[in-house]
Amino acid sequence: MGVFKRSSLVLKYFSQKIVLVLFLVLRGLSLFARDAEITVIDLDLELPLEGAVIRSWDGAEYVCDSEGKVTITVPDDRPVVIQAAYPGYENARLSLAPPEVSFTLRLRLSGVMENRELVIEAAKPGVSESRTGRSVAISEREIAQSAEIGIIEDVMTAIKLLPGVGYTGMFNALPSIRGGDPGDMSASLDGFYVTNPYHWGGGFSIFDPKMIESAQLSHGVFSTRYGHTISGLLDLAAKKPSSEDTEFELGVNTSMATFSLSLPLSNKGGIMFMGRITYYDPVIWLAKGISTQVEAMRHVNSIRVAPYIRSGAITANYRFLDNLDLRLTGFWGMDGVGVTFNPDETGGPASNVRADFNYTNYQGFITSGLSWNP
Numbered sequence: 001m002g003v004f005k006r007s008s009l010v011l012k013y014f015s016q017k018i019v020l021v022l023f024l025v026l027r028g029l030s031l032f033a034r035d036a037e038i039t040v041i042d043l044d045l046e047l048p049l050e051g052a053v054i055r056s057w058d059g060a061e062y063v064c065d066s067e068g069k070v071t072i073t074v075p076d077d078r079p080v081v082i083q084a085a086y087p088g089y090e091n092a093r094l095s096l097a098p099p100e101v102s103f104t105l106r107l108r109l110s111g112v113m114e115n116r117e118l119v120i121e122a123a124k125p126g127v128s129e130s131r132t133g134r135s136v137a138i139s140e141r142e143i144a145q146s147a148e149i150g151i152i153e154d155v156m157t158a159i160k161l162l163p164g165v166g167y168t169g170m171f172n173a174l175p176s177i178r179g180g181d182p183g184d185m186s187a188s189l190d191g192f193y194v195t196n197p198y199h200w201g202g203g204f205s206i207f208d209p210k211m212i213e214s215a216q217l218s219h220g221v222f223s224t225r226y227g228h229t230i231s232g233l234l235d236l237a238a239k240k241p242s243s244e245d246t247e248f249e250l251g252v253n254t255s256m257a258t259f260s261l262s263l264p265l266s267n268k269g270g271i272m273f274m275g276r277i278t279y280y281d282p283v284i285w286l287a288k289g290i291s292t293q294v295e296a297m298r299h300v301n302s303i304r305v306a307p308y309i310r311s312g313a314i315t316a317n318y319r320f321l322d323n324l325d326l327r328l329t330g331f332w333g334m335d336g337v338g339v340t341f342n343p344d345e346t347g348g349p350a351s352n353v354r355a356d357f358n359y360t361n362y363q364g365f366i367t368s369g370l371s372w373n374p
Contacts, residue, residue, distance in 0.1 A: 034076045036101050038094070040068045040084050043106040052086040052107070135218040136162050140239070147209040151255050152199075152278070152309070155207040155215060159234065164219050174202045177219050180231030187234040188226065190329055192367040199309050199335040199361070206333055206363070210249065210260050211274050211313050213239040238315045238329045241270030255280060256309075269318035269325070280306040305338025305358070323373040328366070336360035 040052040048068025055061050057080040062070045074080050079097035089107040096103060138158055146158040156173040159165060166176040174182035182202075187194045189207075197206045218233040226233050241247075247262040258276040265271060284306040291297035311333030319325040341355040 033073055034098070034101060035071050036074045036096050036103060037069060037071050038064075038082070038084075038096075039102075039104045040064050040070075040086070041104065041106055042089075043108045049086050049089070049107060052084055055083045055085070057081055135216055137214065137216040138162070140213050143209050143212060143215065151253075152204045153209050153251075153256070153258065153276075154204045155209055155212050155236070156205040158209075159215065159217060162217055165217070172202055173198060173205045175232075177217075177232030184230035185232045185234060186226060186229040187236065189236050190238055190327070190367055190369065191235075192365075193226075193228070194365065196363070199311075199333070200307065200337075201361075204309070206311060206331065207236060208258065208274060208276055208311070208313070210251075210258060211239060211315075213237045238313075239272065240317055241272035241315060243267055243270045243319075255283065265316075265318055268320075269316065271314065271316040273312070273314055275312040276309065277311075278307070278309045280308065302339050302341045303337070304340045305336065307335075307337040309333070309335045311335075325371050326368070327371070328368045330364075330366040332364035334360060334362045 038054055040049045040054070041047060042049060048064070048066070050064060050066045050068060052064040052068060053061055054064065054070050054072065056072055056074075060072075062072055064070045072082075074096050076098055079095050081093055081095050083091060083093050084105050084107060085091045086107055088110055090110050092105055092107055094103060094105045143155060143158050146161055147153060147155050150157055154173060156175065159175055164178045166179070175185060176182055177185050187197050194206075198204065199206060214237045216235045218235065219231070241262040241264075243264050244267060245262075246264065247260070249258075249260045251258040256276060256278045258274070260272060260274045262270055262272040284300065284303050287297060287300045288303075291300050311331070313332075314330045315328070317325060317327040336359045337357075338359070339355075339357040341357070
């Protein structure tokens with residue numbers, strides 16, 4: 001019994017000594033340690049870098065908060081070195097010397113960043129394609145502001161406003177580039193020649209503003225691949241359909257209706273349908289009614305088929321791979337008028353000559369291109 005009591009006293013004595021030693025060790029650690037607040041910011045902009053990683057001298061890692069700050073425990077009896085890292089910035093080191101408790105670490109943007117290849121694509125031509133004394137480019141917004149006006153919406157309405165371009169009158173879309181003959185100018189759509197792109201013998205062009213994304217008029221030096229061009233080159237880029245959204249647009253005015261429908265193709269491309277149609281029959285019918293009261297308008301009775309334009313276009317693109325895509329543009333249109341001239345009915349001089357004039361103009365084209373960027 002006495003031996004048991006003596007053993008209990010010995011164990012109790014040693015337990016008290018162990019607790020005392022642990023207390024002194026922990027107390028010593030707390031006496032020789034401090035909390036240091038570190039702020040990581042951009043060297044030039046003085047903005048906090050959220051997510052910056054702080055690696056302490058003992059290998060532990062800490063992540064900065066939204067204010068670029070982090071608090072770590074460091075020894076109080078000696079300086080230690082920490083390292084900060086952030087994507088796109090050069091790594092930096094900082095010595096935390098006592099007794100300071102607040103530090104600021106400024107990181108500099110890295111001079112060279114290596115990552116996957118970045119390919120930037122832009123519609124051609126764009127406003128950036130303008131060259132002083134050589135070419136003038138207009139964007140989709142500028143086309144909408146100046147071309148979507150008048151009785152027939154026409155891209156040529158915007159082209160006529162460019163410097164160095166002249167034209168004979170309102171009912172004539174044939175431009176004269178720096179005094180040259182209108183026939184000396186060539187037009188291309190997505191890099192392909194378009195021959196005689198006009199309705200009604202040159203009254204209006206076939207280029208609907210809703211069909212064109214941008215246009216560039218070159219009146220100086222241009223590529224030798226357009227060898228048929230003399231005075232100027234009108235290079236147009238067709239509008240690209242959306243690869244994500246379905247879009248529909250309908251426009252109606254007193255003499256014409258237009259529509260466009262864009263459909264996505266599996267988020268890899270899209271297809272767009274466009275069309276326009278004129279309806280001058282009510283105008284001609286009203287003019288014929290007025291001609292019974294106004295002698296000077298009797299010639300309108302010779303119009304048998306009212307002037308008309310019927311056209312449709314399709315553009316499509318599809319990206320098979322990141323570096324392989326296909327594009328296609330198609331157009332079909334017709335325009336015409338029908339006139340029967342009988343002098344006895346129209347009030348002209350007496351004559352045995354009766355003239356029937358039927359004008360119909362058909363035109364269409366399809367262009368396609370396969371782009372591969374190895």
